[in-house]
Amino acid sequence: MSGGVAGVRNALRRCGYRSGRLTLRGVSPIILIMKKVIVRFVKGFVIGASMLIPGVSGGTMAIILGVYDELISAVSNILKAFLRNFFFLITYAAGGVVGIVLLSGPLLRLVTRFPIPSMYFFMGAIAAGIWPLYGRAMRPVGSKRPDIIFENRIIASSVRRERLRFVNVCAAAVGAAVGVGLEFLPAGLIPSPDRLDFAAFVILFFAGIVIAVALILPGISGSYMLLVFGMYDLTLRAIGDLDVPYLAPLVLGGLAGTFGTAKGIENLMRKRPQFIFMLIIGFMIGSLVQVFPGLPSGIGWVIAPVALIAGFSVIFFLIAYRGKDDGHAG
Numbered sequence: 001m002s003g004g005v006a007g008v009r010n011a012l013r014r015c016g017y018r019s020g021r022l023t024l025r026g027v028s029p030i031i032l033i034m035k036k037v038i039v040r041f042v043k044g045f046v047i048g049a050s051m052l053i054p055g056v057s058g059g060t061m062a063i064i065l066g067v068y069d070e071l072i073s074a075v076s077n078i079l080k081a082f083l084r085n086f087f088f089l090i091t092y093a094a095g096g097v098v099g100i101v102l103l104s105g106p107l108l109r110l111v112t113r114f115p116i117p118s119m120y121f122f123m124g125a126i127a128a129g130i131w132p133l134y135g136r137a138m139r140p141v142g143s144k145r146p147d148i149i150f151e152n153r154i155i156a157s158s159v160r161r162e163r164l165r166f167v168n169v170c171a172a173a174v175g176a177a178v179g180v181g182l183e184f185l186p187a188g189l190i191p192s193p194d195r196l197d198f199a200a201f202v203i204l205f206f207a208g209i210v211i212a213v214a215l216i217l218p219g220i221s222g223s224y225m226l227l228v229f230g231m232y233d234l235t236l237r238a239i240g241d242l243d244v245p246y247l248a249p250l251v252l253g254g255l256a257g258t259f260g261t262a263k264g265i266e267n268l269m270r271k272r273p274q275f276i277f278m279l280i281i282g283f284m285i286g287s288l289v290q291v292f293p294g295l296p297s298g299i300g301w302v303i304a305p306v307a308l309i310a311g312f313s314v315i316f317f318l319i320a321y322r323g324k325d326d327g328h329a330g
Contacts, residue, residue, distance in 0.1 A: 037091050043067055044095025049103050051096070051215065052236070054122050054227045054291060056315070058096075059218030060129045063136065064318045067092070068218060075216075076263035101239060108236040116300055117307040119293040124311025126221075126288060130281055132319055133219045137277035138162050168274045172282030179286020182228045201249045207231065208253020209260075216258065216265050219280035224287055 043065050050061040062068035071092065074085040111118045139162065207229055211222040226232040238246040269276050296304040 040088075040091040041095035041098075044092035045099040046095075047092070048096030048099030051222050052100060052103055052107050053125060054119075054221055054223040054232060056122070056125045056223070057129060057217075057219050057221045058215045059220070060132060061318075063132050063218050064315070072216065072262060072266050075258060076266045078259065104236045104239040108233065108240065111233070111236075116293045116296055117303050119291055120296075120304040120307040121311035122291050123288055124308040124313070125315050126284055126291065126311075128312040128315035128319070129219065130284055131316075133277050133281050133284075136218070137168070137274045137281070138164065139273065162274055164278075165274065168278040171275050171279040172285075175279040175282025175284075176286035177282075179283045180289050182287070183290050204246070204249035205253035205256075208250040208255075209257035210253075211250070212254040212257025213261055213265070215254075216262055217276075217280060219277070219284050221287075224291070228290060 046065065047058045047061045050056045051058040059068060062071055071089070074088050078085050078089075207225075210225055214220040214222045214225050223232060226235050234246070235250070237243075
């Protein structure tokens with residue numbers, strides 16, 4: 001019997017379903033596997049859904065959910081322990097795809113019918129997303145604990161925190177300037193789906209790479225980049241219509257960007273975390289200029305602030321929930 005248990009444990013580890021306290025006493029291993037799959041799928045769904053919102057970063061959402069480090073490690077080391085990393089990533093990817101496909105249509109209708117409240121909601125979400133990134137930038141020196149973002153009693157403990165360096169404040173200023181500068185990109189940079197040719201394929205492939213890098217870097221929203229390129233509505237419509245000629249180069253570029261840059265970005269963030277995160281925070285602040293739809297009018301003076309607070313509250317609630325979860329786990 002012990003040999004059979006060991007065999008199941010080894011099989012689970014090879015497929016990525018490993019646990020330091022795995023036990024088969026009274027619990028079916030199938031149930032353990034399904035629980036992990038469901039949790040990962042749901043988290044992937046949330047990350048995928050968040051990617052549809054301009055200004056909300058899938059990477060930031062992964063930090064909030066406590067899976068960012070694992071995801072980046074699995075992507076950058078995909079060829080090491082291939083089966084484990086593949087099954088780990090595929091469950092998140094499946095949830096993300098379902099979230100994107102199911103919510104792209106409703107979100108497009110929402111943005112089309114209520115553009116100003118939608119943009120104010122996005123602005124609130126962007127503002128709330130700055131906090132977990134600042135927590136990562138100021139992570140205690142030598143801390144091995146992943147994704148400490150909200151638990152003040154942990155951050156304020158006897159563990160020494162990083163000091164905010166002047167050069168990194170300058171990096172935030174540069175990031176903000178870049179975010180504002182994107183406002184001046186020429187309109188119509190990306191071709192519409194009704195005139196796809198080789199040049200359009202190349203441009204869409206490159207856009208997919210940019211979106212992939214935006215996904216890997218927390219704080220930079222892939223949907224925001226779509227908005228900047230003038231292809232946000234086009235892409236949501238293409239997803240809803242399953243427009244393969246339009247989506248294929250985006251997906252191929254996204255895969256190339258993800259697996260081609262993950263290792264380098266992981267190393268850069270490990271060596272210069274505060275610099276990178278402050279640069280991203282500055283970019284997020286600057287990106288508010290692009291998302292800002294202008295001042296509301298009439299009843300909009302009531303609806304817009306409510307939407308702004310709602311967007312902030314949704315992300316803040318997730319951060320707080322994750323912080324409490326960390327506290328219980330500690």
